[in-house]
Amino acid sequence: MAEDVRPEEEDDRLFETLRAVAQRLDPVPAEVEAAARGAYTWRTVDAELAELAYDSLLDDDRLAGVRADDAPRTLTFEGPAYSVEIEVATDGGGRRLLGQLVPPAPAQIEVRHSGGLLRLGADEVGRFSAEGVAPGPVSLRCMLEGADGPPLDTAWVTV
Numbered sequence: 001m002a003e004d005v006r007p008e009e010e011d012d013r014l015f016e017t018l019r020a021v022a023q024r025l026d027p028v029p030a031e032v033e034a035a036a037r038g039a040y041t042w043r044t045v046d047a048e049l050a051e052l053a054y055d056s057l058l059d060d061d062r063l064a065g066v067r068a069d070d071a072p073r074t075l076t077f078e079g080p081a082y083s084v085e086i087e088v089a090t091d092g093g094g095r096r097l098l099g100q101l102v103p104p105a106p107a108q109i110e111v112r113h114s115g116g117l118l119r120l121g122a123d124e125v126g127r128f129s130a131e132g133v134a135p136g137p138v139s140l141r142c143m144l145e146g147a148d149g150p151p152l153d154t155a156w157v158t159v
Contacts, residue, residue, distance in 0.1 A: 003050065014068070020034070020125045023109045024088060027071060031114050031136070032136075034114065035114045037123050038074055041112055046115070047141065047151045047153040048079050048080050048096055048125050048141045048150050048151070048152045048153070049079070049152075049153055049154065049155065050077035050079035050083065050084055050142075050152050050153065050155065050156075051077065051079075051155055052074035052075065052077055052139075052154075052155050052157060053075075053076045053077060053078040053083070053147070054074070054075065055073070055074075055075055055076075055139045055157070056071075056073050056074040057073055058094070069146055071092070072087045072088060072089040073087070073088040073159070074087055074088075075084070075087075075088065075114070075157060076155040077140075077155065078149060079152045080150065081152070082101055082102060082103060082105070082142075082144075082152065083096075084099060084100075084101060084102075084140060084142060084152070084154055085097070085099060085100045085102060086098070086099045086100075086140075088116070088140040088159045091131060091132075093135070094115075094131070094132050094133055094134060094135065095134070095135060095138075095159050096129070096130070096131050096133070096135040097111065097128075097129065097130040097131075097133055097138075097159075098127075098128075098129050099122070099127070099128045099130075100126050100128075101126030101128075101130070102123075102126065103126070103141065103147070103155055104124070104125040104126035105122070105124075105126050105144050105147075106121070106122055106123060106124050106126070106144070106145045107118075107121070107122040107126065107128075107142050107143055107144045107145055108121055108122075108142075108145065109121065109122055109130075109142055109143075110140065110141040111130045111138065111139065111140055112139045112140070112141065112142075113133050113134045113136065113137065113138045113139075114134045114135075114137060115132070115134030116134075118130050118133065122142070123127075133159065136158060137156050137157070137158055138156065138157060138158070138159050139153060139154050139155065139156045139157070140153070140154045141153050141154075142154075
Protein backbone atom coordinates (compact mmCIF):
# COMPACT_ATOMS: atom_id res chain seq x y z
CA MET A 1 0.00 0.00 0.00
CA ALA A 2 1.38 3.41 -1.00
CA GLU A 3 2.05 6.00 1.67
CA ASP A 4 -0.24 9.04 1.51
CA VAL A 5 2.08 12.03 1.15
CA ARG A 6 0.90 15.56 0.60
CA PRO A 7 2.59 17.44 -2.28
CA GLU A 8 4.02 19.99 0.21
CA GLU A 9 5.76 17.18 2.13
CA GLU A 10 7.22 15.83 -1.12
CA ASP A 11 8.52 19.32 -1.94
CA ASP A 12 10.04 19.65 1.54
CA ARG A 13 11.83 16.29 1.15
CA LEU A 14 13.12 17.27 -2.28
CA PHE A 15 14.42 20.63 -0.99
CA GLU A 16 16.16 18.92 1.96
CA THR A 17 17.84 16.46 -0.43
CA LEU A 18 18.93 19.26 -2.76
CA ARG A 19 20.20 21.32 0.21
CA ALA A 20 22.30 18.39 1.46
CA VAL A 21 23.79 17.82 -2.01
CA ALA A 22 24.61 21.53 -2.43
CA GLN A 23 26.24 21.72 1.01
CA ARG A 24 28.39 18.70 0.22
CA LEU A 25 29.36 19.61 -3.37
CA ASP A 26 29.44 23.43 -3.22
CA PRO A 27 29.72 24.60 0.40
CA VAL A 28 29.51 28.29 1.30
CA PRO A 29 33.10 29.65 1.59
CA ALA A 30 34.22 30.47 5.14
CA GLU A 31 34.93 34.11 4.24
CA VAL A 32 31.36 34.55 2.98
CA GLU A 33 29.97 33.12 6.22
CA ALA A 34 32.29 35.40 8.23
CA ALA A 35 31.21 38.46 6.23
CA ALA A 36 27.55 37.58 6.75
CA ARG A 37 28.06 37.19 10.50
CA GLY A 38 29.98 40.48 10.54
CA ALA A 39 27.22 42.27 8.67
CA TYR A 40 24.67 41.06 11.17
CA THR A 41 26.87 41.88 14.17
CA TRP A 42 27.50 45.45 13.02
CA ARG A 43 23.80 46.26 12.66
CA THR A 44 22.94 48.51 15.56
CA VAL A 45 19.81 50.28 16.65
CA ASP A 46 21.71 53.44 17.56
CA ALA A 47 22.92 54.17 14.01
CA GLU A 48 21.16 55.86 11.10
CA LEU A 49 21.16 53.85 7.88
CA ALA A 50 22.38 55.39 4.63
CA GLU A 51 20.79 53.59 1.71
CA LEU A 52 22.51 53.09 -1.64
CA ALA A 53 21.13 55.84 -3.88
CA TYR A 54 23.46 55.50 -6.89
CA ASP A 55 25.77 52.82 -8.28
CA SER A 56 27.68 53.46 -11.51
CA LEU A 57 27.63 49.71 -12.27
CA LEU A 58 23.94 50.10 -13.05
CA ASP A 59 24.89 52.55 -15.82
CA ASP A 60 27.13 50.01 -17.56
CA ASP A 61 24.48 48.82 -20.02
CA ARG A 62 23.43 52.35 -20.92
CA LEU A 63 27.02 53.61 -21.20
CA ALA A 64 28.66 50.46 -22.58
CA GLY A 65 30.28 52.31 -25.48
CA VAL A 66 31.37 55.28 -23.36
CA ARG A 67 32.89 53.91 -20.12
CA ALA A 68 36.30 52.25 -19.96
CA ASP A 69 36.39 48.76 -18.43
CA ASP A 70 38.86 49.86 -15.75
CA ALA A 71 36.96 53.02 -14.79
CA PRO A 72 36.44 53.44 -11.03
CA ARG A 73 33.03 52.57 -9.65
CA THR A 74 31.04 55.38 -8.03
CA LEU A 75 28.63 54.81 -5.14
CA THR A 76 26.41 57.29 -3.31
CA PHE A 77 24.72 56.52 0.01
CA GLU A 78 22.07 58.89 1.31
CA GLY A 79 21.27 59.25 4.99
CA PRO A 80 18.86 61.50 6.87
CA ALA A 81 21.36 64.33 7.54
CA TYR A 82 24.17 63.77 5.04
CA SER A 83 25.38 61.51 2.26
CA VAL A 84 28.56 59.57 1.53
CA GLU A 85 30.06 59.49 -1.97
CA ILE A 86 32.66 56.82 -2.71
CA GLU A 87 34.87 56.02 -5.66
CA VAL A 88 36.05 52.39 -5.72
CA ALA A 89 39.17 51.51 -7.71
CA THR A 90 40.98 48.20 -8.12
CA ASP A 91 44.36 48.32 -6.44
CA GLY A 92 46.25 45.11 -7.15
CA GLY A 93 44.17 42.36 -5.51
CA GLY A 94 42.38 44.83 -3.23
CA ARG A 95 40.28 47.94 -3.49
CA ARG A 96 40.99 51.62 -2.82
CA LEU A 97 38.14 53.81 -1.61
CA LEU A 98 38.16 57.58 -2.03
CA GLY A 99 35.28 59.22 -0.25
CA GLN A 100 33.56 62.50 0.51
CA LEU A 101 30.92 63.44 3.07
CA VAL A 102 28.23 65.83 1.81
CA PRO A 103 27.86 68.38 3.33
CA PRO A 104 31.56 68.48 4.20
CA ALA A 105 32.52 67.75 7.81
CA PRO A 106 35.40 66.14 9.70
CA ALA A 107 34.54 62.64 10.87
CA GLN A 108 35.86 59.30 12.02
CA ILE A 109 35.25 56.57 9.43
CA GLU A 110 35.24 52.81 9.93
CA VAL A 111 35.48 50.67 6.79
CA ARG A 112 34.09 47.21 7.56
CA HIS A 113 35.09 44.54 5.06
CA SER A 114 35.85 40.83 4.86
CA GLY A 115 39.53 41.54 5.57
CA GLY A 116 38.78 43.31 8.86
CA LEU A 117 38.16 46.85 10.03
CA LEU A 118 39.96 50.02 8.91
CA ARG A 119 39.71 53.17 11.02
CA LEU A 120 40.50 56.49 9.39
CA GLY A 121 39.56 60.14 9.51
CA ALA A 122 37.77 62.45 7.12
CA ASP A 123 39.37 65.91 6.91
CA GLU A 124 37.62 69.27 7.41
CA VAL A 125 36.11 69.07 3.91
CA GLY A 126 34.87 65.51 4.47
CA ARG A 127 37.45 63.70 2.31
CA PHE A 128 38.84 60.29 3.23
CA SER A 129 40.81 57.47 1.63
CA ALA A 130 41.14 53.76 2.47
CA GLU A 131 43.58 51.36 0.84
CA GLY A 132 43.84 47.60 1.12
CA VAL A 133 40.10 46.95 1.30
CA ALA A 134 39.41 43.30 0.55
CA PRO A 135 37.11 42.55 -2.39
CA GLY A 136 33.67 41.53 -1.20
CA PRO A 137 31.07 43.03 1.14
CA VAL A 138 31.85 46.53 2.47
CA SER A 139 30.02 48.97 4.74
CA LEU A 140 31.11 52.28 6.28
CA ARG A 141 30.29 53.79 9.65
CA CYS A 142 30.67 57.58 9.76
CA MET A 143 30.80 59.49 13.03
CA LEU A 144 30.84 63.26 12.62
CA GLU A 145 33.24 65.01 14.99
CA GLY A 146 31.43 67.04 17.62
CA ALA A 147 28.01 65.77 16.60
CA ASP A 148 25.55 64.55 19.21
CA GLY A 149 23.58 62.41 16.78
CA PRO A 150 24.00 58.71 16.06
CA PRO A 151 26.61 57.42 13.61
CA LEU A 152 25.66 56.81 9.97
CA ASP A 153 26.06 53.25 8.66
CA THR A 154 26.00 52.66 4.92
CA ALA A 155 24.20 49.69 3.47
CA TRP A 156 26.46 46.74 2.65
CA VAL A 157 27.61 46.60 -0.95
CA THR A 158 29.96 44.21 -2.77
CA VAL A 159 33.09 45.85 -4.22
